Amino acid sequence: MNALAHLRHLESESIHILREVVAECQRPVLLYSIGKDSSVLLRLAEKAFYPGRIPFPLLHIDTGYKFKEMIEFRDRYTAKLGVKLIVQKNERALEEGANPFAWGTQRCCGALKTTALLDALRGGGFDAAIGGARRDEERSRAKERVFSFRDARGQWDPRNQRPELWNLYNTRVHPGESLRVFPLSNWTEIDVWRYIHAEQIPIVPLYFAKPRWMVVRGDALLPVEHFLSDGSGYLSGERAELVMCRMRSLGCTPCTGAIRSDADTVPGIIQELVAMRRSERQNRVIDHDQDGSMEVKKQEGYF
Amino acid sequence: MENSFEYFLEQENAKDLLRFTTAGSVDDGKSTLIGRLLYDSRNIYEDQLDSVAKASAGRNAGAIDFSLLTDGLRAEREQGITIDVAYRYFTTARRKFIIADTPGHEQYTRNMVTGASTADLAIVLVDARKGLLSQSRRHAYIASLLGLPQIAVAVNKMDLVGYDRSVFAQIETDFRRFISRFPAITTTFIPISALKGDNVVARTGNMPWYHGPSLLEYLEEAQVGNRARQAPFRFPVQRVVRPDQQFRGYSGTVASGSVAPGDAVVLLPSERTTKIGQIITFDGHLNEASAGQSITVTVEDQADVSRGDVIAALDAPPEISNSIEATLVWLSDTPAEVRKRYRLKHTTRQEWAELKQVNYRININSLKHEPGEALDMNAIGVVEIETGRPLVFDPYSHNRMMGSFILIDPVTNGTVAAGLIQGAARRPRSGVNGFDRPTWRFEGGSLLLSGLDESFGDTKPEALDDPEALDALNRLLKRLKVNQ
Numbered sequence: 001m002n003a004l005a006h007l008r009h010l011e012s013e014s015i016h017i018l019r020e021v022v023a024e025c026q027r028p029v030l031l032y033s034i035g036k037d038s039s040v041l042l043r044l045a046e047k048a049f050y051p052g053r054i055p056f057p058l059l060h061i062d063t064g065y066k067f068k069e070m071i072e073f074r075d076r077y078t079a080k081l082g083v084k085l086i087v088q089k090n091e092r093a094l095e096e097g098a099n100p101f102a103w104g105t106q107r108c109c110g111a112l113k114t115t116a117l118l119d120a121l122r123g124g125g126f127d128a129a130i131g132g133a134r135r136d137e138e139r140s141r142a143k144e145r146v147f148s149f150r151d152a153r154g155q156w157d158p159r160n161q162r163p164e165l166w167n168l169y170n171t172r173v174h175p176g177e178s179l180r181v182f183p184l185s186n187w188t189e190i191d192v193w194r195y196i197h198a199e200q201i202p203i204v205p206l207y208f209a210k211p212r213w214m215v216v217r218g219d220a221l222l223p224v225e226h227f228l229s230d231g232s233g234y235l236s237g238e239r240a241e242l243v244m245c246r247m248r249s250l251g252c253t254p255c256t257g258a259i260r261s262d263a264d265t266v267p268g269i270i271q272e273l274v275a276m277r278r279s280e281r282q283n284r285v286i287d288h289d290q291d292g293s294m295e296v297k298k299q300e301g302y303f
Numbered sequence: 304m305e306n307s308f309e310y311f312l313e314q315e316n317a318k319d320l321l322r323f324t325t326a327g328s329v330d331d332g333k334s335t336l337i338g339r340l341l342y343d344s345r346n347i348y349e350d351q352l353d354s355v356a357k358a359s360a361g362r363n364a365g366a367i368d369f370s371l372l373t374d375g376l377r378a379e380r381e382q383g384i385t386i387d388v389a390y391r392y393f394t395t396a397r398r399k400f401i402i403a404d405t406p407g408h409e410q411y412t413r414n415m416v417t418g419a420s421t422a423d424l425a426i427v428l429v430d431a432r433k434g435l436l437s438q439s440r441r442h443a444y445i446a447s448l449l450g451l452p453q454i455a456v457a458v459n460k461m462d463l464v465g466y467d468r469s470v471f472a473q474i475e476t477d478f479r480r481f482i483s484r485f486p487a488i489t490t491t492f493i494p495i496s497a498l499k500g501d502n503v504v505a506r507t508g509n510m511p512w513y514h515g516p517s518l519l520e521y522l523e524e525a526q527v528g529n530r531a532r533q534a535p536f537r538f539p540v541q542r543v544v545r546p547d548q549q550f551r552g553y554s555g556t557v558a559s560g561s562v563a564p565g566d567a568v569v570l571l572p573s574e575r576t577t578k579i580g581q582i583i584t585f586d587g588h589l590n591e592a593s594a595g596q597s598i599t600v601t602v603e604d605q606a607d608v609s610r611g612d613v614i615a616a617l618d619a620p621p622e623i624s625n626s627i628e629a630t631l632v633w634l635s636d637t638p639a640e641v642r643k644r645y646r647l648k649h650t651t652r653q654e655w656a657e658l659k660q661v662n663y664r665i666n667i668n669s670l671k672h673e674p675g676e677a678l679d680m681n682a683i684g685v686v687e688i689e690t691g692r693p694l695v696f697d698p699y700s701h702n703r704m705m706g707s708f709i710l711i712d713p714v715t716n717g718t719v720a721a722g723l724i725q726g727a728a729r730r731p732r733s734g735v736n737g738f739d740r741p742t743w744r745f746e747g748g749s750l751l752l753s754g755l756d757e758s759f760g761d762t763k764p765e766a767l768d769d770p771e772a773l774d775a776l777n778r779l780l781k782r783l784k785v786n787q
Contacts, residue, residue, distance in 0.1 A: 006320045006399045008596075015597035016556045019541045023610055023651070047585035048554075050599070052546040135390050142389040161387060162718045163413060163634050165420040166707045167556075168648050172716040186401060188392045194315060267308045274311070 007195055011044065014183040016167060017146060018048040018130070021181050022055055024171040025128035028181075029121070032058040032078070032085070034070045035250040037132030037184055039201050040192055042081065044183060057084040059120055059129070063112035064094050065252035067225060073204045088120035100254045101233055112252075118154045121178060128171070128179045136188045146185045152176040190273055197266045207269065209246040209261045221245050221258040318394070321527055324403040324418035326411075326442040327428030332459045336428065336497035336518075337404055341393055343504035344519060388418050397523040412667065412681035413634045415442060416721055419449040420707070423527045426455045426518070431464045431494070435477040437668050443478075444667060447485035448630065448683070448723065450703055452530070454482075455491045455521055461510065462496040468512045484670070493518050531594035534702050535619035536560035536568070539650035539695075540612045544599055552583060552599040553608055555651065558704035559697075560616060561593035562600070567617040570608055571695040576617055578603045611652030613695040613705075621705055624727035625693040628662070631678060631686045635712065635719035639678035639686075645719070647690060649708035655691040656710065659728075662686060678720075687728045699723035 021028045030045065032038050045054045058078060062071075078085045090098070093111035100108040121129055135141050145161055147169040162170050173179060184192070196203060214221040215238050224233070224240045233254060245258040246269075263272045327333035391402040403418030405411070419425060425446040429439050439456075446454050456478055464470045471494045482490050493502055494513055501507035502517045516524065541555040562568075566579045580601035582589040592598045600614065608614070615621055633639055639658060647656035663672040664684040678684045699706030710720035 005316055006318050007316070009320050012556060012595055012597040016541070019554055019597070020651075023542050024653075048597070049544070050585040051550060051552070051583065052544050136392045142391060143387045158387070163388075163417045163721070164718075165417055165709055165721050166704065167421075168707065168709045170648065170709060170711055170716070170718045172646065172711055174716065186390070186392070188394075190394075194312070197312075271308060271311070 007191060007198065010187055010191060011047070011195070013167075013186065014041075014044045015048040017169070017181065017183040018045055020169055020171070021128050021130060021147075021179075022049070024169075025179065027124070027126045028056045028128040028130060029059045029086070029124060029126040030054075030056055031117075031129050031131040032060045032074070033132065033250070034060065034066070034074045034204060035132070036192055036196060036203050036207060037134065039077075039203050040187075040195055041130070041132045041183065042077075042083075043195075043199055043201050046081070054081070054083050056130070057086055057124075059086045059088060059124070059126075061113055061116045061120065062087050062089045063116070063252050064089060065099070065112070065254060067204075067206055067223070067250070067253055069206050070204050070250060073202075077202060086120065086124065088116050088123075090116040090119070100252070105255060121154065126178065127173055128181055130181045130183065132184050133182050134184050134187050134189070134192075135182075144182065144185065146182055147171060148180045148182065149173070150178045150180060154178065156180075190270065193266065193270045193273060197270060203266075204250060206247045206250060208264045209244055209268075210264065211242045211244050212258065213240040214243040214245060214258060215240055216243065221260065223253045223256065223258060225253040314396070318397065318399050319527065320399045320401065321424070321522060321525060322401045322403065322422045323424045323426060323522065324405060324415065324422040325426045325428065326405060326415050326418075326445075327459075328430070328436060328438040331428040331430050332497045333404070333428050336457065336459065336495070336503065337391065337402060339497045339500055339503050340519065341391065343500060344393055344395055388414050395519065395523060400522065411438070411441070412445065412632065412683070415445050416449060416632045416634075419446060419451060420721065422449075422451060424453045424455065424525055425451050426457055429456055429458050429474055429478070431458050431460045431470050431474065434474055435481070439478070440481055441667050443482055443485065443488070444670060447488055448632075450487075450700060450723075452487065453489040453491070453525065455493060455518065457518055458492065458494045459497055461494045461501060462499050466494075466501075466509045468510070471510075471513075491515070491521055493521060529594065531559040531703065532561065534559035534594075534697070535621075536562050536566070536614075536616040537621060537697070537702065537705050538562065538600065538614040539652070539704075540608055540610055540614065541651045542610060543608065550601075551605070552601050553614065554597075554599045556597045557592055557594050558650065559594050559702050561591055563591045568602070568614050569617045569620050570602070570606055571613045571615060571620065572623055572693055573607065573612070575604070575606055577606060579614075611650070613650065615695075621695050621697045621702075622727055623693045623695050625690045626659075626728040627688050627690070627694060627696070628725045628728045629686060629688055629708070630665075630699075630723045630725065631684050631710075632721045632723075633678040633680060633682045633684070633719065634721060635717055636680045637712070637715075637719070638680075639682075639684075639720065641676055644713065646711040646713050647688070647694075647708050647722075648711065649694055649696065649724075650705065652694075654694065657689050658710075659687040659689050685725070688722070689728075694724075696724050698726050700725075 030041065049055055060074060090112050093115070098108055098111050133141060133144070135144060140158070143158060145164045147164065148156065149162055150156060171179060213224050215224055215234065217235070217238065221243055244260065244262055246261045246263060247256060248259050250256060261272060263269045325333055325337060387406070389404045391404055393400050403422055405414040405418040425442070427439055427442045429435060443454065458471050458474050461471065475492045478492070479490065482488060493515060494510055495502040495518055497503060501509050502513070504517060504519045506517045537558040537560060538555050539558055540553045544552040544554050562579055562582065564579050564581055567576065568579055569576050580603050582592050583599040583601070589598065602614070613621065631639070641658055641660055644655055644657050647654045661676050661678060662685045664675040664678065664682060666673050667683060675684070697705040706724040708722040708724065709718050710722060711717070712719045
């Protein structure tokens, strides 16, 4: 073996990044989204700080529209790891009736995700938030730094980013400013799945195919879990049907489309991905609500 | 089924990683080349292609505009420009690739230096119609400065010169004459058309006179010489791990060389010698670890080691000095200020650093040394820097991780410069008393003293293993530290 195999190379780089955050930042927190990338991040954190414990808390932004299976998995898995979990909800917006059907996805995301996140970071005095975003996910992310600076309002200025050279990360911020740190920057979707397979990392069962209640709308499969009892969510003539499917990425139920699939194991998923000709976030409604929509959300402080 | 999956995983696991950067001038067709590379190697998803096809129609480009695949930000698509370094990922049956895609126009130096800092090789794009321009020379120079062992010169737009062999040959001759100044770089020339796809992924029939590889074949075959693995062992301590009273370990990433339990090492800057105890990972203890691996080690004697210290091979220790000479690439629109104090980040350590003087600037077009105090955005100069505590380093040309640093402005916190250490500063003997302040440093196992007085000169004490001599030296060192 004359070269570090690709996956071990990525693992080692991520461990280096995680250790660097903890060594140089005052109060780091890990943004835990319960998805597969978060599961990988947690495993990397276990490795980075072994034989010590994971030295930062986890923060989950709960929009109230997450799948029930995600919340169950979150509570079970974080308890098993013995890490501290902070759950933040924008209760006021939820009381005001925030939902993607009535408010539209942009306003709903702004209130339930971005505002909740910024409130939690400010409230906890966190100067570094570690996230599982990858550069291959969406085109504005291709220019994201590993240590990405956010101003005192939590905003990203893509035209004024710090140059990032070698493995020398600039972690310096003034009080009130913060960093977003992305240890999985150089991983691709298939790397994440191969790593989950190699390391036997637990993931939410929603990633595995089984018959689920869905509304079929054009090419999209929409989970009905949080469609409202008054019928909002459904277009006229639509009704739920049982479809053999799985989630390729996890978000809020109304905005996360499923894909038709019978892959019910990790090897099955990897084989499906190799054959797949569509990108990972294509079923995420919020990425397509305007041109460059992820770029705009990131500038405003969205993860 | 399971068997074929196992076979697939085996193939995947055998793939190594190549990081490369691309450099080109405006309109050289770099975005088109990368789009073509991704598309022809089947690394573009249908929905990404659909959205680009839609946008291409709006720009009346006729065919699919591959450059749109890589322009990430809305501002870029609107203005048809590329703002910043972008990272892209693709896979072939042989390898995984990470591209650092750097724009060719504004701030080319800053962006290319950033892209090249993590790259194994560079692709320099030349427009066949324009021949060798000063930009191409700059790109080759930066590749050499950042220590890339090889570059590929892709002569693009061959379709627009009738696939003429003599055009290609002339560019190769011109480029080779220039690049011969950098004997450490291996150069490969490939005639291509990114627009038509000639020699990008598949070899073309349009240039039967060319017998070399396509660009992708070249990338798949290129030897990623792991020079860091050959260099002596270096381990900058990232964190001290102390989960309980019994255990004290040091976490970090091996910067170069390899290490095994029992290896004799020196702890720097304290200069204590000890042996490696265990190499610990979440997945169990290791018998050996080498460059690039993130590990935790213990050492045999209880030692006071903290973040920023370096554990190094005893028989080939790095240098130590608080006064270094370095090549600086200025990255900020606020110019460098002599006598200003910056934060310097080197390996896992941050120090105060004063920019003592700019020895000379390098004209990036002529490569001539020019006098000058000022370094503004994109300027390259050789400078002298003094740090609060001594740095433990190797020259950049020997060891990338141990020889690189960044400067941070303490007020704005912006990253303002990239630094490549040449060595400990050798000050001219022009001090007030005819000689300079005494300085000392380690080099190749020897202690070098300079500036004590004329007769002392540069002294190379032979016997560092002689305990008496060592003792005397230690006393001398203490005195020198006091004097400094």
